[in-house]
Amino acid sequence: MLSAHDPIPGNAKRRLNHQPLNQKDRALLLPMTVLPFLKLYIILPSRPRSVKHIFSRSRIPIPTGKKLWYTIPIYWVKRRETMYLADGWQDFEILDAGNGDKLERWGSFVLLRPDPQAVWPMGDHRADAVYYRSQSGGGHWEFQKELPESWTIRYRGLTFIVRPTGFKHTGLFPEQAVNWDFMADRLQAWRKGHSESPRVLNLFAYTGGATCACAKAGAQVVHVDAAKGMVAWAKDNAAASGLADAPIRYMVDDCLKFVRREQRRGNRYEGILMDPPSYGRGPGGEMWKIETGLYELVSECAKLLSEDPCFFLINSYTTGLAPSVLKNVLTVALPKGHAEAQEVGLPIRRGNLVLPCGATGRWVP
Numbered sequence: 001m002l003s004a005h006d007p008i009p010g011n012a013k014r015r016l017n018h019q020p021l022n023q024k025d026r027a028l029l030l031p032m033t034v035l036p037f038l039k040l041y042i043i044l045p046s047r048p049r050s051v052k053h054i055f056s057r058s059r060i061p062i063p064t065g066k067k068l069w070y071t072i073p074i075y076w077v078k079r080r081e082t083m084y085l086a087d088g089w090q091d092f093e094i095l096d097a098g099n100g101d102k103l104e105r106w107g108s109f110v111l112l113r114p115d116p117q118a119v120w121p122m123g124d125h126r127a128d129a130v131y132y133r134s135q136s137g138g139g140h141w142e143f144q145k146e147l148p149e150s151w152t153i154r155y156r157g158l159t160f161i162v163r164p165t166g167f168k169h170t171g172l173f174p175e176q177a178v179n180w181d182f183m184a185d186r187l188q189a190w191r192k193g194h195s196e197s198p199r200v201l202n203l204f205a206y207t208g209g210a211t212c213a214c215a216k217a218g219a220q221v222v223h224v225d226a227a228k229g230m231v232a233w234a235k236d237n238a239a240a241s242g243l244a245d246a247p248i249r250y251m252v253d254d255c256l257k258f259v260r261r262e263q264r265r266g267n268r269y270e271g272i273l274m275d276p277p278s279y280g281r282g283p284g285g286e287m288w289k290i291e292t293g294l295y296e297l298v299s300e301c302a303k304l305l306s307e308d309p310c311f312f313l314i315n316s317y318t319t320g321l322a323p324s325v326l327k328n329v330l331t332v333a334l335p336k337g338h339a340e341a342q343e344v345g346l347p348i349r350r351g352n353l354v355l356p357c358g359a360t361g362r363w364v365p
């Protein structure tokens with residue numbers, strides 16, 4: 001069984017990186033291709049009717065032709081993953097973590113920021129900027145060298161503006177890249193069977209990482225956030241990613257109020273995602289509390305799913321909510337499909353470690 005700390009086996013990893021297989025990998029291919037079918041037949045809650053049925057439950061689009069022979073082993077490996085690992089970055093990496101901090105490279109700049117999960121020790125390090133928490137709440141950055149006010153980093157054809165902000169954030173949650181990939185895959189697969197573009201609703205949408213990823217995958221996106229400044233940042237990210245003219249509607253609104261209004265208007269979506277904070281406020285001071293508000297919001301959103309939906313995704317950085325809580329919420333609110341949930345993580349370069357970054361629940365029809 002793979003654990004979060006094991007690397008993805010060389011065979012699948014190489015295929016994911018589009019590198020050729022060596023002889024040993026080829027020898028493994030046949031058993032790896034046969035096994036998942038045997039295993040899936042046993043573990044799937046309802047028996048698979050066809051290859052199409054198996055893949056319709058996964059985040060991997062239905063493979064065709066040449067792709068089939070290597071997608072099956074990758075699918076087998078992914079079924080066994082115990083974590084959604086955002087390991088596709090080149091412009092970002094966690095160099096090290098420990099002592100309550102994480103040392104990250106954002107493009108060519110190295111930042112040290114607090115991370116309460118990093119409770120183990122860390123070795124020597126040097127950062128270009130360090131965020132210090134103050135006793136009275138909040139904190140400040142200290143710069144060891146002159147940094148630009150903002151700069152850009154890239155991820156699979158998307159460009160994001162990052163900037164060290166007053167509240168330790170940089171304007172991007174890089175672990176979310178693993179969810180951007182999942183949604184892009186689902187949307188692209190959906191588009192193959194339809195002539196129109198899928199519609200996506202992004203709630204608590206922040207600076208628009210997911211909005212850009214979904215728009216790049218061909219979706220029409222409605223982006224909702226309470227903070228005007230975040231919505232403006234999201235527009236800048238879309239423009240930087242070449243999506244200035246993409247069909248994205250930006251709304252400064254309270255999420256629950258917006259969802260209820262969409263119900264009355266009869267608008268429907270193929271994909272819905274949300275990344276709610278523990279506490280928050282709508283633009284009119286509306287109180288948001290994840291423990292008391294999450295189920296209500298998800299069940300109201302469920303009414304907005306179209307007849308032929310594509311995905312429903314909940315992310316929560318709130319440490320109190322285990323992945324199985326998200327899975328339960330999705331299963332109760334959307335009983336017809338299939339829900340799964342895992343921790344989300346980022347690889348740490350030193351020592352083959354993984355930094356946990358909350359949890360994600362994914363539902364597919």
Ligand SMILES: C[S@@+](CC[C@H](N)C(=O)[O-])C[C@H]1O[C@@H](n2cnc3c(N)ncnc32)[C@H](O)[C@@H]1O
Pocket residue numbers: 204205206207224225226227230253254255256275276277278279280281282283286287288315316317318
């Ligand atoms: C940054 S994301 C959350 C990311 C991550 N889950 C975390 O907790 O750090 C939270 C976003 O939700 C927005 N927000 C908070 N309450 C809201 C509400 N009631 N309606 C709409 N957006 C809200 C904030 O403006 C912010 O951009």
